[in-house]
Amino acid sequence: MRAFDPAGMLVAEDSAEVILRLPPTIQIKPPPAISCDMPAVPLDASNSTQADDLAALWHTNDGHFSGDSTGWMAAADRAGTYFFTLTDTLAGCSTTDSVVVTGEAVFPDADAGLPQTLTCETPVLTLSGQVSTGSNLFFEWDTEDGHIVSGAQTLQPIVDAPGTYELVVWNELTDCETTATVTIDADFKTPHAEAGKDVQLNCLAPAATLNGNASTAGNFLYAWHSPDGHILAGADGLTPTVDAPGLYFLTVTNLDNGCVGMDSVWAFADMEAPQLTILPAPTFTCATSFLILDATNSSTGSQFSFVWDTDEGLLLSGKNSPSPVVGAPGEYVLTLTNLVNGCTAAGAVTVPADTLAPDFEILAPLLLTCVRSEVFLQSSAGTAANFLFDWTTSDGHLVTPNNAPTALADAPGTYQLTILNISNGCQSTQKATVIEDRQPPDVVVGDTLVLPCDGAPVRLSGAAPGTPDPVFEWNTPDGHFASDPNAPDPLVDAPGTYVLTVTNAQNGCSDTGETTVSVPVSLSFEAKTISPDCGATFGQIIFGDVWNGAPPFVFSVDGGAHFSSHPVFDSLPPGNYVLMVQDLEGCESLQNVTLTDAATPTVGLEREVSLTWGDFYKIKPKIHFPDTDIVAINWTPTLEIDCPTCLMPVVRPTEDRIYRLELTLASGCVTTAETAFRVEKPTDFFVPNAFxxxxxxxNDRLILYARPNTVRRIRSFVVADRWGGVVFSAKNIPPNDPSAGWDGQTSSTPAPTGVYIWTTEIEWMDGRRQVWSGDVLLTRKR
Structure with missing residues (x-):
């Protein structure tokens, strides 16, 4: 195709191809007839046109496909007309053709029944098969892994093993056969029964709990029984309580399958009581301090426990042994326990007593007097053959042997008789008191008499107060009686010793007294002289005690030229003096004394004292005059001395030093003395004991001293009071450093005087460390 513009020019050009597609062709193979041998026949159109853009489909209005109906192949299991269509998916055109399927496959119905389970309760089962009705049917059961007991050609065979059972049904006319299967399971699992460990019954545990908890748990029935024991409780549980020995069986039944498990356990019993044998006890007498009971023939060993008890006796020792020691009669009960099984046996033994002591008394003895020197002691016990006698006294005296029923005493006191019954060792004691009346008269004589100067006789004086019927008798070895000497107050006219004897007529006791008659005795006296001191001109004479005179006395220092009633004479110059004392009767006594010139007082000090560096020393001077005479004290030098103006100061020299003492007395005298101190200084480390x-x-600081090059440093230095409170501490300080020591301050206030405890750790030059401790006295002079 071409396109031109109005000018006739070609502007576009294209082309197209037209293709002619023919309808697909179908070829269906004739199918075989349906039968029991071929219940599904093939529908085959595979010879038809096949291409990727063709769609193949089988369909029927009266038949039935066995499987997929798309594609060139299919299968029919029912008679009928089956159509096959091929569709060109590109052109949209299709082609259809058909084929007729004939025949029929009539299979008999077969049902092997529901699955079942063999159990211990149902060890055989009857299968329940069902088939189509008709007389032309035959059937049979078969199994490869089970076991048919009977009835294999019936619809209800009996089987006794698990497995797959197959029922085959055959139609004789159509030759069609149908198979049905049923599975028979088996549940013969026996439950686990575990009766537990054997148990022991004894006196400690008369009942025990069996333990079947290890048995299978779930839908189970538990039952215990015993042919010879006894179940106290819990026979239908896992933990029954039993109280008799025997064999116990546990049966566990699975309620789901009827299977039963069984186990057994023994209950043993040890209920035997120990053997208890106590021998008869001996008799307890007064001679018995203890007895040993004997139960040694009883059961013994470490498994047996002995316990003795008594209400009226006395257990001394061995309470838990077969042979206790007892100290009194009475009943003793023994409980013997087997500690293994807890069984006990009890028994008792009585310790008899024979403790009757002799019964007697001592007859009252007579009095001892000055004319009766001995008295008899006698008991009422007689002379029994089984008695031993023993007389004793702590404050009297026995004359005769002490082992007889009677005794003879010659001194007052308490006498004790002990009588021992030798048959039982019992004894009793009685006491008797021997009293004496040996009191002598109370002799009273007069004071010493002095014969007068004119020789006239003097009268003696004698008496015996409180003495009935006293008899007086005077005697003298060197005097002379001027009247009857048997009177209480005779006259005497000569000096001498006069003795008075007075006798008590009732007890015959006497006593004496004496007095002296003398001639006049000369006076005597004492006097004290005080010579003049340094700087003084006069001395002093002081009269003291006067003896043998009749006061009042007068005194003289010039031989009697002048007397004074005052005993002190002052303002006496040095020289010789004749002292005289005169009594009231003109009797005189003389003494010669001298007042010396003033002498210089002296004081003594130790010549030399050796101290260790840091020690204190108290200087004690020796003075030869009263310290009250001292008016001034001066020590020099004043270095390291606590009180330079004290008589006995304390010094602490740190080097050799000489101290000089100068004393000034009230008399104006001055005396001096010196003492030298030799100080041994420390060689290594030293802490003073006071500052x-x-x-x-x-000495204002507590300083730690060390010999040079020995201590590297003071690692720590702590000072505490008596209660442990820290008042000073320092670390890593050098030795010998005054600024590093303690200045006696605590919390910026002066610490109280007293003893403090210090502790320090020092480090030597070789690296060693050493802990020192001690105490220090803190003192202050103000």
Whole structure:
């Protein structure tokens, strides 16, 4: 095709091809007739035209396809007319042809029945087959894995094994055969029955619980029984309680299949009580301090427990042994327990007693007097053959042997008789008191008498107050009686010793008293002289005690030229003095004394004292005069001394030093002394034991000292009070550094004086570490 414009020019040109498509052709092969041997026959149009753009389809109005009806091949299972159409999908034209299927496949009906299950309750089953009706039918059962017991040519055979059972039905006329199958399962699973472990019954556990919990759980029935035991409770559960020995069976029934499992368990019993044998006990007497009971013939061993008890006796030891020690008569009960099975046996034994003591008394003894020196002691016990006698006394005295029924005593006191019954060891004791009346008279004589200067006699004085019917008798070895010496108050006219004897007529006791008659005794006295001190001119004489005179007394320092009633004489210059004392009767006594010139007082100090560096030392001077005479004290130098104006100061020299003491006395005298201190300084490490932070520049800080090149550093330094409270601490400080020490301050206030505890850790030059601790005294002078 061409296209031209109005000018006749060609402007476009194209072409097209026209193709003629012929309808497809169909060729269908004649199908065989339907029969039981071929219940479905092929419909075959494969010889028809085949192309990719052709669509093939089989269809029927009175037949039936067995399978897919699209495509050139199909299958028919029913007689009828079957159409085949080929359609050209490009041209839209189609071609149809048909074929007739004849014949019929009439199969008999066959039903093998429902599946069933063989169980322990139904070990055989009857199958239930069904077939079409008619006389021309034959049927038979068969199985490859089961077992037909009987009736294989019947519709209801009996089987006893699981498997697949096949029912074959054959129509003799059509030769058609139908097969049906049924599956028979089997459930013969026996449930697991586990009766558990054997149990032990004993006195501790008379009943026990069996444990069947390990058995199969689910829809099961549990039952326990025993031919010789006894089930107390729970026979239909897994944990029954039994209280008798025997064999117990557990039966577990599966309610779904009727299968039964069984297991058994033993219940053993140990109910045997221990053997208990207690031998008769001996008799408890007074000689018995203890007895041993004997149950050793009983069951013994580590599995047996002995427990003794008593209400009236006394268990000393062995309460839990077969042989206890008892200390009193009475009934003793033994409980013997087998600790393995808990069974017990009990028994008792009685310890008899023979504890009757002798019954007696001691007859009242007579009194001891100055004329009756011994008395008899006698008991009422007689002389029994089985008695032993023992007389004792702690404050008296026995003259005769002490093992007789009677005794002889010669001293007052408490006498004790113990009588022992040797047949049972029992004894009893009685006491008797021997009293004496040996009280001598109370002799009273007068004071010492002095014969007068004129020689006149003096009268003695004697008495015995409280003594009935006293008898008086005076004697003298060197004097002379001027009247009857048997009177209580005779006259005597000579010096000497006069003895008075007074006798009590009732007890014969006597006593003496004596007095002295003397001639006048000369006076004596004491006096004290005080010589003049340094700077003084006069001394002093002081009269003291005066003896053997008749007061009042007068005193003289010039041999009696002048007397004074005042015993102190002052303002006496040095020299010799004759002292005299005169009594009321003119008797005199003389002494010669001297007042010396003033002497310089002296003081003594130790010549040399050796100290270890840091030690304190208290200086104690020796003075030869009253310290009240001292009016001024001065120590020099004042370095390292706590009180330069004290008599006994405390020093702590850190180097060799000489201290000088100067004392000024009230008399104006001055005395001096010196003492030297040799100080041994520390060689390695040293912490002082005291310091005085009072701001005087001496020992104001607690410093840690070390020999040079020995201590690298002070790792820690802690000071605490007596209650553990930290008052100072420092770390990593050098030794010998005053600024690093404690200044006695705590919380910016002065710490109280007293003892403090310090602890320090030092590091030596070789790397070693060492912990030191000690105490330090903090003192202050103000």
């Amino acid at each position: 005085s932070p009072d701001g005087d520049g001496v």
